[in-house]
Amino acid sequence: xxxxxxxxxxxxxxxxxxxxxxxxxxxxxxxxxxxxxxxxxxxxxxxxxxxxxxxxxxxxxxxxxxxxxxxxxxxxxxxxxxxxxxxxxxxxxxxxxxxxxxxxxxxxxxxxxxxxxxxxxxxxxxxxxxxxxxxxxxxxxxxxxxxxxxxxxxxxxxxxxxxxxxxxxxxxxxxxxxxxxxxxxxxxxxxxxxxxxxxxxxxxxxxxxxxxxxxxxxxxxxxxxxxxxxxxxxxxxxxxxxxxxxxxxxxxxxxxxxxxxxxxxxxxxxxxxxxxxxxxxxxxxxxxxxxxxxxxxxxxxxxxxxxxxxxxxxxxxxxxxxxxxxxxxxxxxxxxxxxxxxxxxxxxxxxxxxxxxxxxxxxxxxxxxxxxxxxxxxxxxxxxxxxxxxxxxxxxxxxxxxxxxxxxxxxxxxxxxxxxxxxxxxxxxxxxxxxxxxxxxxxxxxxxxxxxxxxxxxxxxxxxxxxxxxxxxxxxxxxxxxxxx
Amino acid sequence: xxxxxxxxxxxxxxxxxxxxxxxxxxxxxxxxxxxxxxxxxxxxxxxxxxxxxxxxxxxxxxxxxxxxxxxxxxxxxxxxxxxxxxxxxxxxxxxxxxxxxxxxxxxxxxxxxxxxxxxxxxxxxxxxxxxxxxxxxxxxxxxxxxxxxxxxxxxxxxxxxxxxxxxxxxxxxxxxxxxxxxxxxxxxxxxxxxxxxxxxxxxxxxxxxxxxxxxxxxxxxxxxxxxxxxxxxxxxxxxxxxxxxxxxxxxxxxxxxxxxxxxxxxxxxxxxxxxxxxxxxxxxxxxxxxxxxxxxxxxxxxxxxxxxxxxxxxxxxxxxxxxxxxxxxxxxxxxxxxxxxxxxxxxxxxxxxxxxxxxxxxxxxxxxxxxxxxxxxxxxxxxxxxxxxxxxxxxxxxxxxxxxxxxxxxxxxxxxxxxxxxxxxxxxxxxxxxxxxxxxxxxxxxxxxxxxxxxxxxxxxxxxxxxxxxxxxxxxxxxxxxxxx
Numbered sequence: 027x028x029x030x031x032x033x034x035x036x037x038x039x040x041x042x043x044x045x046x047x048x049x050x051x052x053x054x055x056x057x058x059x060x061x062x063x064x065x066x067x068x069x070x071x072x073x074x075x076x077x078x079x080x081x082x083x084x085x086x087x088x089x090x091x092x093x094x095x096x097x098x099x100x101x102x103x104x105x106x107x108x109x110x111x112x113x114x115x116x117x118x119x120x121x122x123x124x125x126x127x128x129x130x131x132x133x134x135x136x137x138x139x140x141x142x143x144x145x146x147x148x149x150x151x152x153x154x155x156x157x158x159x160x161x162x163x164x165x166x167x168x169x170x171x172x173x174x175x176x177x178x179x180x181x182x183x184x185x186x187x188x189x190x191x192x193x194x195x196x197x198x199x200x201x202x203x204x205x206x207x208x209x210x211x212x213x214x215x216x217x218x219x220x221x222x223x224x225x226x227x228x229x230x231x232x233x234x235x236x237x238x239x240x241x242x243x244x245x246x247x248x249x250x251x252x253x254x255x256x257x258x259x260x261x262x263x264x265x266x267x268x269x270x271x272x273x274x275x276x277x278x279x280x281x282x283x284x285x286x287x288x289x290x291x292x293x294x295x296x297x298x299x300x301x302x303x304x305x306x307x308x309x310x311x312x313x314x315x316x317x318x319x320x321x322x323x324x325x326x327x328x329x330x331x332x333x334x335x336x337x338x339x340x341x342x343x344x345x346x347x348x349x350x351x352x353x354x355x356x357x358x359x360x361x362x363x364x365x366x367x368x369x370x371x372x373x374x375x376x377x378x379x380x381x382x383x384x385x386x387x388x389x390x391x392x393x394x395x396x397x398x399x400x401x402x403x404x405x406x407x408x409x410x411x412x413x414x415x416x417x418x419x420x421x422x423x424x425x426x427x428x429x430x431x432x433x434x435x436x437x438x439x440x441x442x443x444x445x446x447x448x449x450x451x452x453x454x455x456x457x458x459x460x461x462x463x464x465x466x467x468x469x470x471x472x473x474x475x476x477x478x479x480x481x482x483x484x485x486x487x488x489x490x491x492x493x494x495x496x497x498x499x500x501x502x503x504x505x506x507x508x509x510x511x
Numbered sequence: 512x513x514x515x516x517x518x519x520x521x522x523x524x525x526x527x528x529x530x531x532x533x534x535x536x537x538x539x540x541x542x543x544x545x546x547x548x549x550x551x552x553x554x555x556x557x558x559x560x561x562x563x564x565x566x567x568x569x570x571x572x573x574x575x576x577x578x579x580x581x582x583x584x585x586x587x588x589x590x591x592x593x594x595x596x597x598x599x600x601x602x603x604x605x606x607x608x609x610x611x612x613x614x615x616x617x618x619x620x621x622x623x624x625x626x627x628x629x630x631x632x633x634x635x636x637x638x639x640x641x642x643x644x645x646x647x648x649x650x651x652x653x654x655x656x657x658x659x660x661x662x663x664x665x666x667x668x669x670x671x672x673x674x675x676x677x678x679x680x681x682x683x684x685x686x687x688x689x690x691x692x693x694x695x696x697x698x699x700x701x702x703x704x705x706x707x708x709x710x711x712x713x714x715x716x717x718x719x720x721x722x723x724x725x726x727x728x729x730x731x732x733x734x735x736x737x738x739x740x741x742x743x744x745x746x747x748x749x750x751x752x753x754x755x756x757x758x759x760x761x762x763x764x765x766x767x768x769x770x771x772x773x774x775x776x777x778x779x780x781x782x783x784x785x786x787x788x789x790x791x792x793x794x795x796x797x798x799x800x801x802x803x804x805x806x807x808x809x810x811x812x813x814x815x816x817x818x819x820x821x822x823x824x825x826x827x828x829x830x831x832x833x834x835x836x837x838x839x840x841x842x843x844x845x846x847x848x849x850x851x852x853x854x855x856x857x858x859x860x861x862x863x864x865x866x867x868x869x870x871x872x873x874x875x876x877x878x879x880x881x882x883x884x885x886x887x888x889x890x891x892x893x894x895x896x897x898x899x900x901x902x903x904x905x906x907x908x909x910x911x912x913x914x915x916x917x918x919x920x921x922x923x924x925x926x927x928x929x930x931x932x933x934x935x936x937x938x939x940x941x942x943x944x945x946x947x948x949x950x951x952x953x954x955x956x957x958x959x960x961x962x963x964x965x966x967x968x969x970x971x972x973x974x975x976x977x978x979x980x981x982x983x984x985x986x987x988x989x990x991x992x993x994x995x996x
Contacts, residue, residue, distance in 0.1 A: 089606070121574070123738065124631045131629065144616065146609045153638025156716055231641055253608065461995075464980040465950040468973075472957065484960075488953075495949040510946075 027389075029084065031260070032337060032398045034268070034292040035191055039398055042291065044259050050086045051258035052078065053250040053289065055267060056148065058095040059129035060114040062314040063136050065342055066298040066305055070264045072328055073295045073336035075142040077262070079444050080395050091253045092145035096126040097152040097229045098221075098242045104270065105208065105218040105241065112228055122228055123152075136315040140324050141446040147253050151245035155231045158240040158248040161282055162219045170281040174210040176222030176236040180278060182215045188277045191292060192269040217274050219244050243274035247288075251279065261289030265337070266297050296339040313342065325358075325447045326351035332401035332445060354447065360412040361437050361448055363419060367430055374426025380418070384436045387411045391440045401445065408441050466497055470506050473499075514569065516745070517822060517883045519753070519777040520676055524883055527776065529744050535571045536743035537563065538735045538774065540752060541633065543580040544614035545599040547799040548621050550827055551783040551790055555749045557813055558780045558821035560627040562747070564929050565880050576738045577630035581611040582637040582714045583706075583727045589755065590693065590703040590726065597713055607713055608637075621800040625809050626931040632738050636730035640716045643725040643733040646767055647704045655766040659695040661707030661721040665763060667700045673762045676777060677754040702759050704729050728759035732773075736764065746774030750822070751782050781824040798827065810843075810932045811836035817886035817930060839932065845897040846922050846933055848904060852915055859911025865903070869921045872896045876925045886930065893926050951982055955991050958984075
């Protein structure tokens, strides 16, 4: 059984062979930090989080690089319009780099909340201007780029492979897209490597071509080379940025390196729609990660995202998320009962029966994940493990601690380390709240008993002392409820 | 009453006049992120946090810039030895920028935990190489720096003001310090602006002088100029870095700008000793912020730090921190009782008596803080407010919600917004834990009652249901205690 990855470049599943035995270099396009990240970002980065976690599970030493775009990403994703950061900064009346600090922080806080492991290196575009200028110079020297009015463009006609990732031929691109006429370009499909800056442009640097700023695409080529080398293993991103962004990255890097392969495997995540519609700020249908987290456990959000293969599209709706949460609760109830039973289980090794169940589960799980990181199939294996665990817990026999521990170890490794949907602590990271609820419920029952026994003093005392602790009891037709005041 | 700042440059308290009416630009030297931050970092950054918070309280629009040193800081703080980041990265077998990500993250997490507001911009040295090269070029052009063997040094003999911050004349510096002989330098006091890099040096960039990396001092000059302009209001740092670091910054910036003032006010924080001894890793007496936080509330740590003026030295000991925590508990008990009473207070405006108490407190507080941010005096004013609040709460009279609210507003504004030692929520950010404790205590008392009444069924039920919730009761000679199992 070996790991297979669907390589967008070849449109086939290929066996994974790293550049260097035992190591994986992976670059994933990061966010442009000018606004709150939304649930579509969650889909993409949770998807690659599981990729990285599984590669580590397999024993690879992974170097995960994910950039932060803080300059050069223009409003229309092509080479025209204002810089997204600069535009938003002006609206919020702050400096561009203040805006970047704010949204970069929110991005990482959201990712942390979703149990997404931090990349090993998060290089910022504005912090790598020399590296980008250097690559642009190389491209000019090799005849793949030209200067024009203080800007520099990549000459697509010099690189016949341009289009090989998206399969879009230059001629088709021009028919399909509404390309604005830019007098600086020799050919409408040429794209900016460096843009000259208006004097009022805040984000600008000195370059051999005058004051300006790097084009959006070249940051990824330059930073991937700096931290991962000319050729590395996996390049990830979202399908929405396959063209022009990823296409331009390949052209830049491979043209600069005389055709040496940029990334061996291209993995692109499917997009996310909201109630069937593409998220769009102008339509007002966006859902931020913070909003999603306010009503749901992070594990449930991950479960929802992982219920679909990373490269498939997914439609987000409240119902779909609720249903993922129900599924998660079922899984968690089993794990949590299992961990309680471990506490009181008699000493003893795992039986060979349990060991073979676990062995089979691990095999099934790896088979699922080895098939291009098939997370929904892997979750199905975890559900199978839960079913078998329930059977064992409810068979009326006594089971050794070793047996129960072996089952829990599988949950921890596969559901915890790899998918990060099973918390490692026995109370699901939420023990205190659950306990508090239990304590209040117990006191409510004792008060009900006291009232039945007409022990009004005891009943009043419970009500009053709870009130003192900030817990207000509300007696209604269907019994007593409570709220924290 | 106007704000006065002790300006290290003039060794006098001066009235604060910002460059631009209503705005303050402040630059504080940030950490070199190669290890866990220690309690000495906490002293420095809590100190400047209160400075920034108070300036904002006064209505200034503050732009707070604090750098991250991720390249160029050599082991001996002078111009010799290995880069601190590179050395540690080699030891941990990671890339320098991986190490930087890790410790930068820990630094900010520690600062967040201490209620230290994030700087508006946290620029990184390695992300501002072009800006540093540009300044070095200017210094060469103006005759204040020279190239030597691929490195560039600042020529101290060209800048007679060198030494004006620390008061150390060049001749004295050489007598006092053990300066290593560096053949590249014309004069032993000259300092590096750019260092040529050995081929095996990982952190290096192209420059007009060959491959190399910026000297430690020039990052602050270049980044302060980029984000705050040539002349800005306040430069902060720790007294330990006055020489050579701050001294070199002034020389670089003012020489590059033909003598234009760099920062108008220099504020340097006193150092911290641990049980009377300078913290030192070789002595093994360092205390990380995480360790300090594990046994104490962040507010208590702030209270300890702020019990001394920012520019005074302070000695840390467990006793001193415990005593600060006791003081904090006293203050907090008052605030917490006050907030409870507000809940049940009758409607009504604040009395003129309470209003005048609050007015006086605000005046006293501002007077303390206007005197070079005298935090210990400001805390004494809060204690005074607590005393007067206790008197009012215990005078046996009924007080209107408006009166009690006015007192709480003063605690929130002065103790919360400015000093950040008074939590804004009524339960001190710890309500759930306190409530849980209260609920368990109530159940223990009910069980004791049941046992007195020989109602063994009720007593057992409480014990068993608590056990079910993970709360184990332990009956002892001095009554019943409990633990979470």
